[in-house]
Amino acid sequence: xxxxxxxxxxxxxxxxxxxxxxxxxxxxxxxxxxxxxxxxxxxxxxxxxxxxxxxxxxxxxxxxxxxxxxxxxxxxxxxxxxxxxxxxxxxxxxxxxxxxxxxxxxxxxxxx
Amino acid sequence: xxxxxxxxxxxxxxxxxxxxxxxxxxxxxxxxxxxxxxxxxxxxxxxxxxxxxxxxxxxxxxxxxxxxxxxxxxxxxxxxxxxxxxxxxxxxxxxxxxxxxxxxxxxxxxxxxx
Numbered sequence: 001x002x003x004x005x006x007x008x009x010x011x012x013x014x015x016x017x018x019x020x021x022x023x024x025x026x027x028x029x030x031x032x033x034x035x036x037x038x039x040x041x042x043x044x045x046x047x048x049x050x051x052x053x054x055x056x057x058x059x060x061x062x063x064x065x066x067x068x069x070x071x072x073x074x075x076x077x078x079x080x081x082x083x084x085x086x087x088x089x090x091x092x093x094x095x096x097x098x099x100x101x102x103x104x105x106x107x108x109x110x111x112x
Numbered sequence: 113x114x115x116x117x118x119x120x121x122x123x124x125x126x127x128x129x130x131x132x133x134x135x136x137x138x139x140x141x142x143x144x145x146x147x148x149x150x151x152x153x154x155x156x157x158x159x160x161x162x163x164x165x166x167x168x169x170x171x172x173x174x175x176x177x178x179x180x181x182x183x184x185x186x187x188x189x190x191x192x193x194x195x196x197x198x199x200x201x202x203x204x205x206x207x208x209x210x211x212x213x214x215x216x217x218x219x220x221x222x223x224x225x226x
Contacts, residue, residue, distance in 0.1 A: 092156075098206065100146065101158070101214065103148075
């Protein structure tokens with residue numbers, strides 16, 4: 001069974017902290033994605049990666065960075081967390097082009 | 113730039129009745145369209161996609177969607193709704209110009225009442 005796992009379901013951090021969100025997939029997919037989900041706004045793409053060490057900015061990359069050192073792992077980094085980064089963060093992976101993305105369960109991040 | 117509109121925040125339907133969740137899109141190039149569903153406290157699950165070919169696409173759990181190029185729409189349908197279909201539904205689009213970068217709509221909450 002295909003699986004995308006995320007390091008935490010719930011996370012509470014303080015303003016200014018550095019935050020790491022980790023995502024692991026076991027499907028040998030080359031594409032991995034980070035989204036944030038906010039009510040009424042749907043999912044917005046933060047970054048995606050199409051290969052190890054490769055990344056592309058999505059629609060809302062400001063305040064975020066990513067790291068992909070191994071094919072199965074894609075990390076999202078909030079360099080200095082702010083309250084407006086309180087959100088649900090979803091990781092996904094896919095293979096090839098125009099194929100369905102498989103999503104992790106999400107991390108609900110609260111920044112105080 | 114590509115965009116997706118889901119004009120209804122919520123759709124209410126009685127169990128056993130047909131349901132429609134609306135989606136319209138805007139892309140440059142050839143559109144590739146997807147529907148995903150999110151059940152409470154769970155991640156998104158893929159329902160169906162249109163890439164090319166037949167305009168009527170069948171997917172999981174008895175759902176189907178019709179691609180209409182002239183109306184730039186991709187409405188999700190099911191002939192007979194179940195209470196268990198109650199969830200949040202997202203339409204998404206990409207194109208041959210955007211590769212794997214999906215743009216999602218804002219989501220539509222489907223409520224099926226017994």
